[in-house]
Amino acid sequence: MWLAAAGLTLARAASAQELRPYTITGDSIAESLTGAPGDAVHGRALVLERTSTCILCHSGPFPEEKFQGDLAPSLAGAGSRWSIGQLRLRLVEASRLNPATIMPSYYRVDGLERVGTAWRGKPILTAEQIEDIVAYLATLRD
Amino acid sequence: MKLIRTIAVAGLLLAAGFAVPRLCATEIPQAERRSGYTFMSPDTKAIQDDDTANPGMLWVLDGEALWKRKTGTADKACADCHEDARASMKGLAARYPAYDKTLGRPVNLEQRINLCRAQHQQATPLPYESRDLLALTAFVAQQSRGMPITAGADPQLEPFVAKGRDTFMRRQGQLNLGCTNCHNDNWDKHLAGSAVTQALPTGYPLYRLEWQSLGSLQRRLRNCMTGMRTQIYDYGAPELVELELYLMSRAHDMPIETPAVRP
Numbered sequence: 001m002w003l004a005a006a007g008l009t010l011a012r013a014a015s016a017q018e019l020r021p022y023t024i025t026g027d028s029i030a031e032s033l034t035g036a037p038g039d040a041v042h043g044r045a046l047v048l049e050r051t052s053t054c055i056l057c058h059s060g061p062f063p064e065e066k067f068q069g070d071l072a073p074s075l076a077g078a079g080s081r082w083s084i085g086q087l088r089l090r091l092v093e094a095s096r097l098n099p100a101t102i103m104p105s106y107y108r109v110d111g112l113e114r115v116g117t118a119w120r121g122k123p124i125l126t127a128e129q130i131e132d133i134v135a136y137l138a139t140l141r142d
Numbered sequence: 143m144k145l146i147r148t149i150a151v152a153g154l155l156l157a158a159g160f161a162v163p164r165l166c167a168t169e170i171p172q173a174e175r176r177s178g179y180t181f182m183s184p185d186t187k188a189i190q191d192d193d194t195a196n197p198g199m200l201w202v203l204d205g206e207a208l209w210k211r212k213t214g215t216a217d218k219a220c221a222d223c224h225e226d227a228r229a230s231m232k233g234l235a236a237r238y239p240a241y242d243k244t245l246g247r248p249v250n251l252e253q254r255i256n257l258c259r260a261q262h263q264q265a266t267p268l269p270y271e272s273r274d275l276l277a278l279t280a281f282v283a284q285q286s287r288g289m290p291i292t293a294g295a296d297p298q299l300e301p302f303v304a305k306g307r308d309t310f311m312r313r314q315g316q317l318n319l320g321c322t323n324c325h326n327d328n329w330d331k332h333l334a335g336s337a338v339t340q341a342l343p344t345g346y347p348l349y350r351l352e353w354q355s356l357g358s359l360q361r362r363l364r365n366c367m368t369g370m371r372t373q374i375y376d377y378g379a380p381e382l383v384e385l386e387l388y389l390m391s392r393a394h395d396m397p398i399e400t401p402a403v404r405p
Contacts, residue, residue, distance in 0.1 A: 116371050
């Protein structure tokens with residue numbers, strides 16, 4: 001089953017030129033999308049940025065941020081619950097883990113309907129941004 | 143009738159070995175429906191409750207003046223045909239969007255007003271979200287304040303309600319969300335600081351503190367669509383009217399609040 005899934009991922013990456021290929025093993029993507037580790041400090045800033053959309057749904061250890069969502073579990077402790085590879089797949093394609101999830105797939109451009117022209121053909125976050133956020137989430141330990 | 147069909151479909155799915163509810167289960171039970179009003183802070187409720195504090199009433203007053211003003215090459219006012227709006231327009235907004243025989247599809251209140259301008263006043267259409275169109279719409283809709291919503295009951299509208307429902311349920315945009323994901327499944331939660339609400343359009347056009355203006359239901363729908371990062375429909379597009387119609391049918395029997403106030 002995971003073999004078939006990996007095949008699908010390759011086909012996807014090929015259809016969208018700017019997406020880098022990645023391999024799903026089990027419930028995670030073991031290797032960095034960029035080939036390098038992310039920057040956790042920048043990752044924290046990205047999570048708080050409105051355009052990243054995270055805190056529309058999530059809350060977390062962000063005392064300076066007044067408006068945080070409660071459509072999703074708190075991000076506090078995410079790094080204790082999940083490995084870096086699991087966090088990476090969660091960001092790249094959460095629907096792979098829970099097909100009914102409302103959490104968007106941040107590194108995907110196909111299988112979407114009526115995407116506005118400003119956003120069409122682009123993933124919500126770049127590979128670099130995802131690596132930075134993953135690096136930050138990994139520091140959130142209880 | 144609808145219920146019978148739902149049960150029949152559920153039975154078929156059961157027979158075929160599918161777990162049923164999902165689709166039907168996400169819809170809000172009649173008894174749990176709540177106007178956006180009930181999600182607001184006491185301060186914001188107080189603004190809606192008091193006509194002397196509600197900024198939406200300024201548009202209603204403008205609308206009343208426009209109702210009586212002659213315009214177009216026909217040099218006729220709305221009042222020349224419809225007389226006193228308090229009688230002739232009572233309950234009308236509760237039925238809109240309504241089926242238009244000539245066009246063979248539903249039109250919303252703004253479109254109806256512009257059809258009257260074109261056909262009976264020989265005047266140019268008022269642009270969507272213009273002060274005058276919002277004012278006339280608010281004035282007409284205010285005549286239904288407190289009356290139960292019945293839009294969508296006309297059987298000719300059935301296919302259009304169904305199309306609106308389909309748009310509501312379908313995931314779309316870069317964030318891959320459907321209206322239903324927030325407004326049926328998460329209406330008791332908050333998106334950043336905002337209460338999500340059940341998307342029951344009881345008070346349009348309404349005054350939004352965020353807009354610092356009166357605005358139409360279509361303006362609100364386009365806001366949500368921008369949030370979802372979808373390709374946004376133009377004002378007056380059939381898809382938006384169908385969505386309005388479906389949302390109104392979900393609010394069946396709930397009282398009209400126009401001009402409402404929202405955060």
